[in-house]
Amino acid sequence: MVIIKKLDWYVLKKFLLVFAGAFFVVLFVFMMQFTWRYVDDLIGKGLSFDILAKFYWYMAQTLVRDSLPLSVLLASLITFGNMGESFELLAMKAAGIPLIRIMRPLAIFAAFLTGTSFYFQNFTSPDAQINMRTLLFSMKEQSPAVEIPEGVFYNGVPNINIYVQRKNTLTGMLYQTIIYKTDQGFDRAQIVLADSARLEVTRDKMHLRLELWNGEQFESLESSGGAATQMMQNGAHEPFDRETFRFKTLLIDFDSNFNLMDKSLIAGMPTAKNMKQIQQSVDSMNAELDSVGRQYYKDACVTYYRRPQLPAKDSVALLNLLRSRQGQSTLAFDTIVAHADPQKLQMARQIALSSVKSVSADLEWKAMGADQEQRSLLGHEVEWHNKITYSLACLLFFFVGAPLGAIIRKGGLGMPTVISVAIFIVWYIIYTSGMKMARDGNINMVLGMWISTMVIAPFSVFFTYKANKDSVVFNIDAYKHFFVRLFGLRTSRHIFRKEVIIDEPRLDKLPAEIEALIAACKAYNEKTKLLRAPSYVNVFFHHVPDRVAEQIDEQMERIVEELSNSRNRVVLEVLNRYPILYTHAHTSPFDKKWANVAAGLFVPLGIVLWFRIWRFRLRLYRDMRVIVRTSEQLLALLQGNALVEEGDTVTDGAAVSPSGSIIQRWALNRRVVITLLVAILLVVAGYGGWHAWRRYQYKRYMQEHGELMPNTPKQPDGGVAPGQMPLGNGAPLPLRLPQQAP
Known part of the structure; x- marks a missing residue:
């Protein structure tokens, strides 16, 4: 006996309440969207309330299939987002309950909804489709109500x-x-x-x-x-x-009665059949197409590809005649045509032309019938797969929405609604594109109908795994840090004055450490020659980490961390000028040897990474100089007793000299100017290339349409040269004249 625990009841109640509201809201939206498609056929027809009630009732039954996947996605996202925002998930996990165990009752309910959706599509929806389409077509044929306006x-x-x-x-x-x-x-x-x-x-x-x-x-x-x-x-x-x-x-x-059309006219639609009826229709259409194709082949062999067959004795006589005349001279076909009677030639051409036109019209008619039957067959196969893919989407969307809500931890109707609608739209676009290509026969039926499931299934597994492992998937800071490191974007320090300071800076020992940092930076710049281009072989095939740069970075960070406890605003301002070093970006693109070797062997990618490394070498050279300059200013502050009292303003020339800020401002302005110049050059080059391409297209168009024909002879009086025929717009069209025999 299965015992449902209180936790399962609690999660189910929270989910079912949200799911009920989401389902009816989504169903209402889909019904309104369907109504607006046919609003011109419904308004002004004088339809009674019972007819409209039947129409909307059958419409709701047919739209259950579309509403269930989005409702499951939205409800699961809101439910787990609410529990994550109110720290209920955190409390459950702290009690030793994993996320998979929390999701288990809802996963069972999602599987039940999958079966319910399949039942609706296979048993309820076909009858509802017949009744709804019958009412809709009858409404279209209904005479409009007489409502005479004024003045028109x-x-x-x-x-x-x-x-x-x-x-x-x-x-x-x-x-x-x-x-x-x-x-x-x-x-x-x-x-x-x-x-x-x-x-x-x-x-x-x-x-x-x-x-x-x-x-x-x-x-x-x-x-x-x-x-x-x-x-x-x-x-x-x-x-x-x-x-x-x-x-x-x-x-x-004026017949104003509502006449319901015959339902048998709608019963042949694929949407009006269950899977068993669809399979029977597919088998019958395949058999019909095969029989029609064989009959067309027999007709073609008898009519279009017919060969004259002679009796046996006539064949032997003809073969003996051909062997006896094998050594005689023969006449070319062009010679026979040249000496033939012109009237007989014209008659033969007319007979051949009419025969070709008759054959072409017959083949086009047969192809049209076969194509119509093939489209009906593909439509039935599409509907057969639809009944499975839409049902399975309910289960997959649950395993997307539940872990996603646990990850983002945002409840309510704001963020979850936006995310769920965006995911559903992407899935629906993929599904519709695959369905149309499969229905038109452009791709395989199984691939076209299941491509949306193939896309959403890996995401459901990935999100469930990440949420169960408490991985941070949507941490914006992590992605921001990744792109900053990837593109080498410059970041700056933001050190503020602390309200409470526990450890005071060691003002007696810090000057010596700063002097050692200055000496290390100068020695590093002189030894490493960062301004030179790096060796391609050393970068990708002989990776050696730069330990000296790492030590300089650690030494600088210790000084910054200790002086961040200072109460003097000037010192804090100077500390913010220290750059943030990337001590690994100027040596090799990756930490692993095999990745560096692979990037180096792939030369196009290797060249891009090589330029990136050179750029980081130049940046490191400039950063070392900035460290030296900032350390000298900081050393002048410490040696000039600028830290005597809180809030004192520094009057020492080295400390308050605006040269540092002026240099930084000049460097920033130089970067801005260079960036603007490069952008202007790119815009000019792009415009020039676009203009040249348009000019080339124009010349090509003019040449193809005969309006700009090179080497075209003209008559002195502006007439048309021999061998040309004027078009409607006056442009000459070159004609190929028959060559005369010498």
Whole structure:
């Protein structure tokens, strides 16, 4: 007997509450999106409430498949984000419960949802698809409700245009009405003018009854008679009939009933079948395509690729005749054509051309039928795979959302909603692209339908593993540090004055350490020759760490750490000028020997890394000089007794001289100027290249269209040279003339 523990009930209750809300919200969004696709076919049709209720009920059943994956992703992300933000996950892990154990009841529920989704798609959704599509197509064919606006002509009634200047919505009266009737044809058009009118629908909803008061009716008479024709030829106007009335009733055919179309017309769609029916349809279509293909092949062998077959004795006689004439001279086909009768040649060409056109039309018709059958077959196979991939997406999205929520530790509807929608959109784009390519036959069916699952499955495993190991996947500082080291971005120190200082700096011993640091930096710059280009072989194949630079960095960091306890703001400002050294970036690109060797053997990558190392060597040379200059300023502060009292301002020339800041400002300005110059040069070069490419494309286009033909002879009077035919735009088109025999 399986005992559900309180922890499982607690996690399930938190998840189910969020999942229920997320599911109905997502379902509502999908229903609104589907409604907006067909809003033009629904509005203005006078549909009753029960028809709309049925339509939305069947729509909701068909959209359960689309709503479940996103709901599971959103609910799992919010649930575990809330528990991580409120430190509930931390408390569970502190009690010795791993994340996989916390996720176990929800994983079982996600598997249950996977089965539920499959059941809906295989048993409930096909019937709902038939009913919904039947209602939708019937709504499209439904006649619109008569709602005549004011001041414009209304053509919602077939063969009638109605204009109303003013209407009373309470009584339904229409005033100053103009009616154009073309139900008898445009040559017998009728125009009705009425002072007032009223429009009603009959009880059977098959006609419109239009009651008119105080008006006139004009009808054009046919002008096919002899007298009327003679009158019009003599300049008279076309005759018409005029009728004046005080009250008149017009009965107009208008079917406003809702007629439901036959469901059997929809039953053949792939979405209206379960997996068993789809498999039966696929087998029958494959058999039909094979039989049709074999029949087409037999027809082609009989008609298009037919060979004359002679009886046995005729074949032997023909073979003997050919052997006897083997040594005789033969005539070329061109010679026979040249000496043939022109009329017979023209007739033969016409017969051959008509035969080719007939064969081409027959093949195109057969290809069109086969292609339509093939597209129907691919559509059935796509729907068969859809029922599995959408169901499996519920389980995969849970193993993406739950660990992701535990990692980011953000609850609520803000960040989780953004992340879940972004993940779902990426998955849906991949799924739709693969599905369309598979449906069109561009890629394999299995690959196209399962590529989205292949993409999301590794991420679900990766996020679950990282969350269970408490790995920091979305730590922005870690990625920032990685890119800073990768691109060699400059970082600066930020040392602030401490409120409480426990260990005071050793002012008696620090000057000696600073002097030793200055001497070490000067000796290092003189010995290593950092301004020279590094050796390619030494960089990639003989990696030696720079221990001296590491020792200088450690010595500088000790001085900075000790003097950061100073109360003097000037000292803290000088400490911020010390650079942050990269003591490994100027020797080799990687710490492992095999990685350096591989990068060195791959010459294009090796050259890029070699320039990067040279850049870091130049930076290290400048950093050493900055360390010397900053250490001298700091030494002057210490030796000049600038640390006597807190808040004193330093008057020593070496300490307060703005040369350091001026040099730094000048170096910064120089970098900015160089960067701007390089950017301007790149923009100019890019524009020049783009302009040259456009010019080349223009010349090529002009040459291809005959508007700029090199070496084209022209007549002195501007006419067309021999061997050319003018186009519609005046450009000559070169023709290949037949060569005359010598």
